[in-house]
Amino acid sequence: MATLAQLHTEDHFACERHLQSLIVAAETSNTTGCLRSFDDFRDALLPHLAMEENSLFNSITAAMPSAEGTIAKLRKAHDQLRNQVDQAAKYLSRHDFSALAVSARQIQQDLHEHASEEDRLFTAVGDVIHATQ
Ligand SMILES: [Fe+2]
Ligand SMILES: [Fe+2]
Numbered sequence: 001m002a003t004l005a006q007l008h009t010e011d012h013f014a015c016e017r018h019l020q021s022l023i024v025a026a027e028t029s030n031t032t033g034c035l036r037s038f039d040d041f042r043d044a045l046l047p048h049l050a051m052e053e054n055s056l057f058n059s060i061t062a063a064m065p066s067a068e069g070t071i072a073k074l075r076k077a078h079d080q081l082r083n084q085v086d087q088a089a090k091y092l093s094r095h096d097f098s099a100l101a102v103s104a105r106q107i108q109q110d111l112h113e114h115a116s117e118e119d120r121l122f123t124a125v126g127d128v129i130h131a132t133q
Helices: 004-027 031-063 065-093 097-132
Strands: none
Touching (some): 004 031, 004 097
16 A cells, blocks of 8 residues: 555655646746646645645644644745745746746745655654554
């Protein structure tokens, strides 16, 4: 059976693929490519954030109360990611491809760091759950 960390990684890979397409499209001033990959990225990312906030994070806090501080930090990072996506949408609507490319690269970097923090937490939670079974 796939672990929580593995499923989580697959979700993040999907976001990463669309984000990478967005960066390429922005750097080549490809309007159609930007519109499509931005929508694909947002459609992959936003439900993922919501799933974590509405379900996963609550289950983790219940299983491992000591994770509360880390979860609060992750929730804050989600808010920041949503703001960055909104800002990128503004660049896209203005056809400001260079600002969009910079913004998408920053999101990519922040998302990598965020995913690593989550993977560490989810692995730790998996260990706690296994230890109590
Ligand atoms: Fe997250
Ligand atoms: Fe995540």
